[in-house]
Amino acid sequence: MRVLPLSLAVLLGTACGFPAFAHAFLKQANPAPGSRITSPPAAVLLTYTEGLEVPFCKVTVKSPSGIAVQTAKPQPVSGHADELSVPVHITAPGKYTVIWHAVSVDTHRTQGHFSFTVSP
C-alpha cells in the first residue's frame, strides 16, 4: 500500500516541473520575432503551443508603409497540427509586422503580433 502514495508523489513532482501551456500561443516563428534577416522570406512559419483550426486562423503581414504583403490565407503544415504557414511577397527592406489571430482545437481564440526586419 505504500507504493501508491509514493508513485503519486513522484508523478506530482514530475508534473510540477513542466510548464503548462493552454490555448494556442506562439511558441516560435520563422522569421523569429525581433530578428534581422538579410534575404526576404517566401513565407512566414508560425508554431504554436497547441493544435490549430487553420481554416479560422488569420494572419496579416504588414510592410513598413502598412500594406498587407501576405499573398494567401494561412496554410496548414502537413504533419504539424500546431503550425501554419503564410506565403508573403516581400520586395523592399524594412520592418514587417505579423498580426495573428489563432483558433486552437480546444475551441479557444488567441491573438498577438511581432515584427522582423529585412535588411540586405
Add this chain to the structure above:
Amino acid sequence: MDVTGWVLLRAFCRGLHLAGFFSAFGTMFLSATLLHKRGALRLRRLAWAGFAVACLGGAGWFLLQAADFAAAQSISDVIGALPIVAGQTRFGTLLLTRMGLLLLAMLLFQRGWPRSAALIAFGGVVAEAWLGHGGAMTGFVGTMLLFCAVLHIAAAAIWLGALPALYVALKRLPEDALLPLAQSFSPLGMACVGTLLVTAMFQFILLITYPQALFTTAYGAVALTKLVLFAALIALAVLNRFRFTPSLPASRPALLRNIGAEAVLGLAVLLAAGLILQLEPPAMADMAGM
C-alpha cells in the same frame, strides 16, 4: 449582446449538452449494470429526454461556436462558416460524431440492448476530452491532462448521469428491491467521487498552479464554485449512504428528495464545467504577451 453574454450563452449550451449526454448515457449504464435484472423497468423515455437535451444544447453550442470561430458579424457569416466547422475542424467533426454515436446507442437501447448501447454512448462521453486543453497540447503535459480529462469525464458521467435513472428506479421499484439497489450504487458513487477528486487535483496543478488564482481569476472562481458544489454533492451522498439507505423502505420519500437535490446540484456542476471550458487557465496567463 456583448462578448460576455455570448460566452455565457455558449457555456450554458455546452453545459446543457453535457448534462443531456451524461443522463442518456447514465440511464443506459444503470440499465446495463445494477438494473440489468429489472428489464421490466422502462427507462427509455428518460434516455430519450437526455438525448433531446443533448441535441438541443449541442445545436446551440455548434452555432455559437461557429459564430465565434468565424468572428461573425452577421447571420450570413455564421451560415457561411457552418460547413467548414462541420467538416474541417476537430470541434465540428467530434461533436457530430459524438451525437451520431449517441443516436446509435439510443436505437440499440430502444431495441433492448442496454449493454452495447451503454458501451457506444460511453465512447461518445469520453471523446469530449479531446476538445479540452489536454487534447490540444502535445508532449507530457498534454498527455497527462488528456488522461485526467478522460477519467474525470467518465467518472462524472457515470455518477451524475445515473442520478435521474436512479431516481426513477427508486420511485418505481417494489419495496424489497430498494435496499439492494441503493446499497450497490454506493460503492460505485464512491469510486467516481475518488476519481473526480484525484483528477481534479492534477488538473489544478497543471492548469491553475497557484492557490491564490482561485480568488483572483475568473477561471479560478469557477473552479472554486465547482469544488463547493462538489462538496455539497458529497454531503448529500454521505447522508444517503448512512442515514436514508439503512432505513429503507420507510425512508424512500426522503431518499428520493435527496437524490433529486443531487441531480439539481449535478446539473449546476455541469453548467459550471461548460463555463470553465470557455475560460483561460491561470497557468498560461503569462504567455499571453507573446
